[in-house]
Amino acid sequence: MPMMRRARVSDHRTLVECVQRWCGDSRTPAEACEPSVLLPRVFLRFFASTSLVAEDSTGVKAFLVGFHSADHDEDAYIHFVGVDPALRGRGLACGLYTAFFERAAEAGRREVRAVTTPDDAGAIAFHQAMGFSLEPGDDEADGLPVHRDYDGPGQDRVCFRKRIEAQ
Ligand SMILES: CC(C)(COP(=O)(O)OP(=O)(O)OC[C@H]1O[C@@H](n2cnc3c(N)ncnc32)[C@H](O)[C@@H]1OP(=O)(O)O)[C@@H](O)C(=O)NCCC(=O)NCCS
Numbered sequence: 828m829p830m831m832r833r834a835r836v837s838d839h840r841t842l843v844e845c846v847q848r849w850c851g852d853s854r855t856p857a858e859a860c861e862p863s864v865l866l867p868r869v870f871l872r873f874f875a876s877t878s879l880v881a882e883d884s885t886g887v888k889a890f891l892v893g894f895h896s897a898d899h900d901e902d903a904y905i906h907f908v909g910v911d912p913a914l915r916g917r918g919l920a921c922g923l924y925t926a927f928f929e930r931a932a933e934a935g936r937r938e939v940r941a942v943t944t945p946d947d948a949g950a951i952a953f954h955q956a957m958g959f960s961l962e963p964g965d966d967e968a969d970g971l972p973v974h975r976d977y978d979g980p981g982q983d984r985v986c987f988r989k990r991i992e993a994q
Contacts, residue, residue: 828883829881829882829883829888829889829914829919830881830882830883831879831880831881831922831923831926832879832880832882833875833876833878833879833880834871834875834876834878834879834880834890834892835871835875835880836868836871836872836875838871838875838880838887838890839866839868839871839872841886841887842866842871842880842887842890842892842909843866845887845890845909845911846865846866846907846909849909849910849911849912850865850909865907866892866907870892870894870906870907871892873894874892874893874894877893877894877895877903877927877930877931878890878891878892878893878894879891879893879923879926879927881919881922881923887911888910888911888914888919889908889909889910889911889914889919889920889923890908890909890923891905891907891908891920891923891924891927892905892906892907892908893905893906893927893931893939894906895931895934895936900935900936901935901936901937901938902936902937902938902939902940903927903931903934903936903938903939903940903991904939904940904941905924905927905939905940905941906941908920908923908924920953921956921957924957927939928989928991929994931991932991932992932993932994933994935993936991937990937991937993938988938989938990938991939959939988939989939991940986940987940988940989941954941959941986941987942974942977942978942984942985942986942987943984943985943987944983944984944985945968945969945971945973945983945984945985951971951985954987957989958989959987959988959989960987960988960989961985961986961987962974962986962987962988964985964986966983968983971985972985972986973985974986
């Protein structure tokens with residue numbers, strides 16, 4: 828089983844390469860080809876200490892990029908999680924989320940938020956399995972509350988939130 832550790836700025840290149848290798852099957856081709864848009868260095872440069880990497884002797888197997896909000900004292904946010912397709916369904920992402928929840932709660936955070944695209948059924952099911960609820964949107968698609976143009980024109984998103992317990 829891979830060991831979990833805090834991310835480091837120096838992980839950036841490896842994590843981008845992981846996104847290129849792993850996410851081609853679950854994201855649109857444009858997004859899969861452009862991991863620098865999904866995972867610019869800024870996330871590791873400023874939020875490595877709240878991000879997590881799971882690795883074994885052969886390399887990185889999963890990671891989570893997240894941070895504690897600078898504007899909202901009670902909020903934390905998970906920007907991205909990725910798991911090697913060969914190791915999916917074994918609880919790796921659950922382990923990363925659980926560790927992130929624990930650390931966020933220890934730091935006084937009470938709510939974790941995340942967003943994904945309405946067509947990413949796997950990510951939606953995963954977040955629901957992790958206990959997130961869907962925030963009411965301004966529209967609906969396939970029975971899901973959708974926030975139209977959330978990330979810009981045509982960039983609709985589904986938004987999640989989960990309360991976490993004080994430690
Ligand atoms: C989504 C993803 C992170 C899940 O990782 P994983 O390690 O396979 O997930 P886990 O094994 O920890 O699963 C945890 C729970 O989520 C559920 N789940 C995970 N992926 C699922 C899927 N594609 N469809 C339905 N349920 C799913 C599992 O059944 C499990 O539920 P349970 O606890 O009730 O058994 C992984 O498939 C991935 O890396 N996808 C590509 C990147 C991505 O979509 N990221 C999310 C957007 S930021």
